[in-house]
Amino acid sequence: MRYHSLAIILHWVMAVAVLFMLLSGLAVEYLATLTPADKFKLIQLHKSFGICLLVAFFLRVAVRLWQKPPALPASFKPWEHHAAAWGHRALYAMLLLMPLTGWLMVSSSPYGLPTIVFNIFEWPHIPGLAANEAVNGATRLAHTIFAFTLLALIAIHIGAVGKHFMIDRHNLLHRMWWTKKGQD
Numbered sequence: 001m002r003y004h005s006l007a008i009i010l011h012w013v014m015a016v017a018v019l020f021m022l023l024s025g026l027a028v029e030y031l032a033t034l035t036p037a038d039k040f041k042l043i044q045l046h047k048s049f050g051i052c053l054l055v056a057f058f059l060r061v062a063v064r065l066w067q068k069p070p071a072l073p074a075s076f077k078p079w080e081h082h083a084a085a086w087g088h089r090a091l092y093a094m095l096l097l098m099p100l101t102g103w104l105m106v107s108s109s110p111y112g113l114p115t116i117v118f119n120i121f122e123w124p125h126i127p128g129l130a131a132n133e134a135v136n137g138a139t140r141l142a143h144t145i146f147a148f149t150l151l152a153l154i155a156i157h158i159g160a161v162g163k164h165f166m167i168d169r170h171n172l173l174h175r176m177w178w179t180k181k182g183q184d
């Protein structure tokens, strides 16, 4: 009646990490009070967590294919099944496209700054793209558009959980946590 424990752990760890990514990305971009040194440090952290999220994405998809999610409550209407399936697919797409466009962006940057994950090891740039203005411009734009798409999807996602809780009296959080047997 609930997701596999690995899926639950990945869901919540990635949810917290994604929120940090959105906040840190927006802070770097729009918070005028940040000093250049703070900005630099925050981008290094942003890139480090972003690369971890790229790796975590593949782990999560593997777990998803290995362990089927629990069936939705019987009271769910057909349109709700479709909305949940497509909403989740869209979230997965953004979980891949965000780090990919970020990696492409730093690989094609005119500055060529390395990505040192948590100051421990260097994550390579995608070869053949160094200082490629066209790729850099396109992936920078895509990173921003996908970020706002992801923000909207998360708002809808949380809204849907809230709607099922308040209107349909189904607490879906039991399916994504280790509380009771999780009938609802």
Ligand code: HEM
Pocket (backbone or CB within 6 Å): 011, 014, 015, 016, 018, 019, 064, 069, 088, 089, 091, 092, 095, 154, 157, 158, 161, 172, 173, 174, 175, 176
């Ligand atoms: C506080 C915020 C969040 C809450 C309360 C929440 C809650 C949930 C719940 C209850 C489910 C299970 C749905 C079901 O019953 O089938 C779920 C699934 C899912 N959540 Fe979240 N979530 C949150 C944040 C996020 C974030 C930030 C992401 C990704 C960016 C995300 C991605 C997903 C995906 C992809 C699934 C579908 C899992 C699958 O069936 O493969 N969630 N979420």
Ligand code: HEM
Pocket (backbone or CB within 6 Å): 018, 021, 022, 023, 024, 025, 026, 028, 029, 043, 046, 047, 048, 049, 050, 051, 053, 054, 095, 098, 099, 100, 101, 102, 103, 105, 106, 115, 143, 144, 147, 150
């Ligand atoms: C789930 C993963 C990620 C999320 C949610 C995310 C989110 C964001 C957001 C919201 C911004 C601000 C965009 C704007 O308004 O213009 C941003 C900027 C940025 N991101 Fe990411 N990001 C992710 C992964 C990555 C990765 C993996 C890298 C590189 C390895 C990266 C590198 C950057 C850089 C360098 C900027 C600043 C761009 C500039 O200088 O204008 N991001 N990110």
